[in-house]
Amino acid sequence: RFKKREGIVFKKMHGEAEDADIRSREEWLEKDIWNADESGIYFRALPDGTLTFKSDNKKGGKKSKERITALFICSMTGKKKDLFIIGKSQNPRCFKNVRHLPVHYAVNASAWMTGYLFGEWLKDWDQKLGQKRRKILQLVNNCIAHVTKDVALRNIRLEFLPKNTTSILQPCDQGIIRTAKVYFCKQMARTVLHHIDDENNKATAVEIARKISLLDAILMLANAWSDVDASTIRNCWKKGGLVIAPMEEATVVEPPRELNAHKFEEWIDIDDNAFVTQPVSDEDIVTEIRDQFEAKPENNAEADSNADEVIVPSLTQMKDAMKTLTNGLLYRGFNDFNLLHRLE
Numbered sequence: 001r002f003k004k005r006e007g008i009v010f011k012k013m014h015g016e017a018e019d020a021d022i023r024s025r026e027e028w029l030e031k032d033i034w035n036a037d038e039s040g041i042y043f044r045a046l047p048d049g050t051l052t053f054k055s056d057n058k059k060g061g062k063k064s065k066e067r068i069t070a071l072f073i074c075s076m077t078g079k080k081k082d083l084f085i086i087g088k089s090q091n092p093r094c095f096k097n098v099r100h101l102p103v104h105y106a107v108n109a110s111a112w113m114t115g116y117l118f119g120e121w122l123k124d125w126d127q128k129l130g131q132k133r134r135k136i137l138q139l140v141n142n143c144i145a146h147v148t149k150d151v152a153l154r155n156i157r158l159e160f161l162p163k164n165t166t167s168i169l170q171p172c173d174q175g176i177i178r179t180a181k182v183y184f185c186k187q188m189a190r191t192v193l194h195h196i197d198d199e200n201n202k203a204t205a206v207e208i209a210r211k212i213s214l215l216d217a218i219l220m221l222a223n224a225w226s227d228v229d230a231s232t233i234r235n236c237w238k239k240g241g242l243v244i245a246p247m248e249e250a251t252v253v254e255p256p257r258e259l260n261a262h263k264f265e266e267w268i269d270i271d272d273n274a275f276v277t278q279p280v281s282d283e284d285i286v287t288e289i290r291d292q293f294e295a296k297p298e299n300n301a302e303a304d305s306n307a308d309e310v311i312v313p314s315l316t317q318m319k320d321a322m323k324t325l326t327n328g329l330l331y332r333g334f335n336d337f338n339l340l341h342r343l344e
Contacts, residue, residue: 032075032134032135032136032137033075033076033136033137033139033242034073034074034075034076034081034136034137034138034139035073035074035075035076035138035139035140035170035171035172035237036071036072036073036138036139036140036172037071037072037140037141037166037170037172037173037177038069038070038071038072038113038145038276038277039069039070039072039177039181039271039272039274039276040067040068040069040070040271040274040275040276041067041068041069041070041181041184041217041221041271041274042064042065042066042067042270042271042274043066043067043068043188043212043214043217043220043221044064044066044209044210044212044217045064045065045209045267045270045271046064046192046205046206046209046267047259047263047264047266047267047270048263048266064209064210067111067271067274068085068086068087068088068111068214068217069085069086069108069111069112069113069276070083070084070085070086070221071083071084071085071086071113071118071121072172072176072177072180072225074171074172074176074233075136075233076171076234076237076242076243077230077234078229078230078231078232078233078234079230079233080225080226080228080233081125082102082103082104082222083102083103083104083221083222083225084103084104084106084121085103085104085105085106085218085221086105086106086107086108086111086112086113086117087105087106087107087108087111087214088107088108088109088110088111089107089214090107092213092214092215093213093310094213094214094215094216094310095214095215096310097310097312098215101218102218102219102222103218103221103222104121104124105218106120106121110275110278112145112275112276112277112278113145113276113277114145114277115144115145115146115147115148117145118145118146118148119148119150119151122138122148122151122153122156122158123151123153125156126153126154126155126156129155129156130154130155134155135155135156135157136155136156136157137156137157137159138156138157138158138159139159139160139161139170139171140158140159140160140161141160141161141166141170142160142161142163143276143277144277144278145276145277146158146160168240169240169241169242170240171233171236171237171239171240171242172236173240174236174237174239174240175232175235175236175239176228176232176233176236178268179228179232179253180221180224180225180227180228181224181268181271182224182253182268183223183224183225183227183228183253184220184221184224185264185267185268186253186255186256187220187223187224188209188212188220189256189258189259189264190256191208191212191216191220192205192208192209193256193258195208196208213310215310229251231248231249231250231251232250232251234248235247235248235250319344322340322343322344325340326340326344
C-alpha cells in the first residue's frame, strides 16, 4: 500500500543508460591505454659498404653518431600521438622561417630525455586531454627520466612496467619502434640513392648523408611514424601479452631493392643501444636550468654545420612544382584530386 500510495514501482534497468555505462568502461579499457618509449636515432648513419657513388671505389658508408632521441607514443587500439624529438640545438639553421614542425621538439645538451622534459611534455598532454574531457592510462618503463614526482596530472594516470620486463612486455619494444625505423631507413636510402643517380652530382653517399639536416631527419621520421599501420601497433600490444586477441595479418616491409637485405637489417639496428637518458647529478640539473635561460648560438650553428644553407622556394616556384607534380601523377593512376586541390 505504501508503494502504491507513493507511486513506487519496480523497474528493470535497461536501455540507453546501461549502454552508456558499458561504453564508457570499454573506452577506458580498450581505447585509452597508451605506451611511450624513447629510442636513439643516428640520423646521418649509413650501412657499411652499401651506398656509394657508382664510379667510386672507396667504401660507401660509415656509422655517423650524430643523434637525436625520439619518444614514440601509441595506444592499445593503434592510435598514434605526434613524435617527441629531442635535439641538441634550440634554433638550428635549418629551422629558420619554419612556422610549424610535425613533431614536438625540445632541447637537451646531450639530446637525451630528462625528467624535466618528460614532465613538461606530460603536463602539456594532460592539459589537452582535459579540454577534451578524456582520461588515459599511460604505461612507461621505470627509467630515471620517467619519474615525475613533482608533476600533478589530472587526466593521465602514469604506471610503470615491472623492472627487467620492458623488452618482453612493453608494446613499443615488440616491433613498433623498429617498424618506424625501417620506414625511416627506406626514406633515407631513397634520398641518398636519388642524389647518387643524379648525373650532375659527383658526391659520395657519405658526403650526401652529411648534408641531411635535422629538419630533414624530423620530416622523414614523422613520415615513417605515419606509415606504421594501426594493425602493426595492435599486434605488438598482443605480442607483449597486454591484449588477449588473435593476431592480425602483418604488414611486410620490404627493404629497398638496391640494398642487401642483411646489411639493411644491420642498418636498422645500428642505434638500438644508443643512450636516451642517464642518472641525473646535481651538476646536470644546474646545467639544464641554466641552458633554459641562456641562448647558445654557437651550438646552434654547430648542429647544422654540415647542412647546406636553407633556401626557401618562392610561391611561384612552388606553384610550378605543383603543376609538374599534378601532371606526372595523372599519368600514374593517382586520383586523389581533392588532395591535389588542397595542396594547390
